[in-house]
Amino acid sequence: MTSCKEVSDLLSTSLDTRLPVSRRIGLRFHLLLCKMCSRYQQQLKFLHRAATMYTERAPRPGDAVAVLTADAAQRLTQKIRESR
Amino acid sequence: MTALSDPDNWVAEHGDYLYRYAMMRVRDPAVAEDLVQETFLAALKARGSFSGKSGEKTWLVGILKHKLIDQVYRARNGMQVEDIALIADNFADRFDESGHWRAEIAQWSDPDLALEKDEFWRVFEACVERLPPRMARLFLLKEMDGLSGEELCKALDISTTNNVWVMLSRARMRLRDCLEANWFTGRGSGET
Numbered sequence: 001m002t003s004c005k006e007v008s009d010l011l012s013t014s015l016d017t018r019l020p021v022s023r024r025i026g027l028r029f030h031l032l033l034c035k036m037c038s039r040y041q042q043q044l045k046f047l048h049r050a051a052t053m054y055t056e057r058a059p060r061p062g063d064a065v066a067v068l069t070a071d072a073a074q075r076l077t078q079k080i081r082e083s084r
Numbered sequence: 085m086t087a088l089s090d091p092d093n094w095v096a097e098h099g100d101y102l103y104r105y106a107m108m109r110v111r112d113p114a115v116a117e118d119l120v121q122e123t124f125l126a127a128l129k130a131r132g133s134f135s136g137k138s139g140e141k142t143w144l145v146g147i148l149k150h151k152l153i154d155q156v157y158r159a160r161n162g163m164q165v166e167d168i169a170l171i172a173d174n175f176a177d178r179f180d181e182s183g184h185w186r187a188e189i190a191q192w193s194d195p196d197l198a199l200e201k202d203e204f205w206r207v208f209e210a211c212v213e214r215l216p217p218r219m220a221r222l223f224l225l226k227e228m229d230g231l232s233g234e235e236l237c238k239a240l241d242i243s244t245t246n247n248v249w250v251m252l253s254r255a256r257m258r259l260r261d262c263l264e265a266n267w268f269t270g271r272g273s274g275e276t
Binding site: 003004005006008009012013016017036037039040042043044046047048049050051052053054055057066067068072073075076077079080081083084 | 091092094095096099100103104107108113117120121124125128178179182183184185188189190191192195198199205208209223224226227228233245248249250252253256257259260263264
């Protein structure tokens with residue numbers, strides 16, 4: 001039987017690419033019997049969903065990732081003018 | 085079919101959006117500003133090839149994406165050593181000799197609620213930042229930009245797609261642990 005250690009990698013990889021049939025069958029069988037790996041799977045899926053949402057989130061005050069400063073905007077405008 | 089707007093308005097119109105897009109990935113204001121500048125200048129040059137099929141913003145983001153991948157590629161040199169350590173790491177402490185979990189994977193209470201909280205996103209950002217730099221890059225390029233295995237190999241100069249998957253698996257395990265420690269069992273989640 002596939003070990004939890006292998007399963008943890010397979011669960012991650014199954015988010016990125018299609019696993020070969022034999023791996024998928026081994027994975028499904030393991031998950032049927034293993035509560036810990038099933039939880040881990042739920043948590044990886046949550047992480048995947050969160051990462052996707054993170055991209056689409058509108059900026060909030062206090063975010064580390066902010067907007068252009070007035071100076072930066074000025075510099076960019078200047079550059080565009082010079083290059084036209 | 086739409087035409088491009090006056091480039092004089094690009095900064096006002098798209099500057100913040102592009103800057104934020106770049107900042108989420110490179111986390112360095114100077115580098116992000118440079119990337120936005122390169123994007124605008126490349127867009128000026130390529131103005132003639134704008135087909136109008138995808139709006140102006142989408143077109144600019146497409147250019148920025150290429151600039152980002154170039155930037156990752158330029159910054160990649162001498163970093164492969166890190167990969168070897170990351171892959172070899174193999175979660176040695178997470179599993180026992182027979183490959184079973186050493187510690188219990190706890191059930192997280194109401195993870196979907198977390199997604200609605202600003203504080204959760206600050207923890208999320210901090211956890212991504214705590215990853216080794218290349219791992220963070222890899223994770224973001226995959227999850228945010230949807231790069232394929234082959235594209236990730238090329239951008240980060242990783243030898244095989246298999247190594248990409250293994251590094252992503254390590255990245256997710258670390259993020260999972262960090263979120264658990266700082267949100268799901270830490271101060272953030274309980275008190276609502």
